[in-house]
Amino acid sequence: MPKGAEEKRVISDSELALSLQAGSLEALGVLYDRHRGLVFRTALAITGDAEAAADLMHDVFLRLHRFAAHIDPQRPLEPWLYRMTTNLSYTWVKHRQRWFRPFEDMADWLAGTRKDTPAYQAEMDDSWRQVQQAVSSLPLSHRGVVVLYYVNDLSLQEISEILDIPVGTVKSRLHYGRQALKQSLGLLAGEILPELQYEFT
């Protein structure tokens, strides 16, 4: 192997996982730089909240550090990251639905800053808000499958292994999730929003 090529060799996730098990924080930093995008995007798509996604991303990598001894360095790391991210995101969404949403709605009402006022809506990008609402309105189990399939480009088999559900269940959830999204976003009738259409050109 030429000297230059050897110097530029990318350290594999397996090697980094081994270093992490030995207590290397540098390895944690490299893994963070390498995978933070996929963790953040997944958490963001499931929760619909950028602040929560940043906190969950932090939590996922902290758990990677804490439970490094339980990770098999010979197996790919990404499925572990996806699994941890979806589980923590599900927990966040359930917790929020149960405890915080009623209080947030009441606080908005008391403060007179309800989110359906024209002033609030003017601040939001309507088209992207519509996408966010369409995804958030999916049942949590369908949302996870849709996000892993469309946002992360994972196969049905990979999703089945990550979520620990049969491939048939993945197909079924994907089918219903896809139909609901297309209907909400006007994709079935070809009524796609001009702003979103612009992004594709």
Add this chain to the structure above:
Amino acid sequence: MENKSDALLRKMLKNWVNRLHPPDNGRARLLWEAAHISRNKIDLTVILFHPQFISYSSSSSNDWPPKFFSWINENSIQFGIQARII
């Protein structure tokens, strides 16, 4: 093969999440916290296996509870960990 509306949906969802990015200070925050956890782990080992006994003079057999609580307090303060006696 993916149909047109499927491809559109994929692109739309990707564009939506790609508008936002993880915070810039995330790495520093993570490493600081991970280092902090590591240090606590080390301290716990020290206190469990190498406690620093101070020889307290015991005037009577009834003196051991306050001496014991003093020892716990001093060591927990020294190592920066919480101690609880159940």
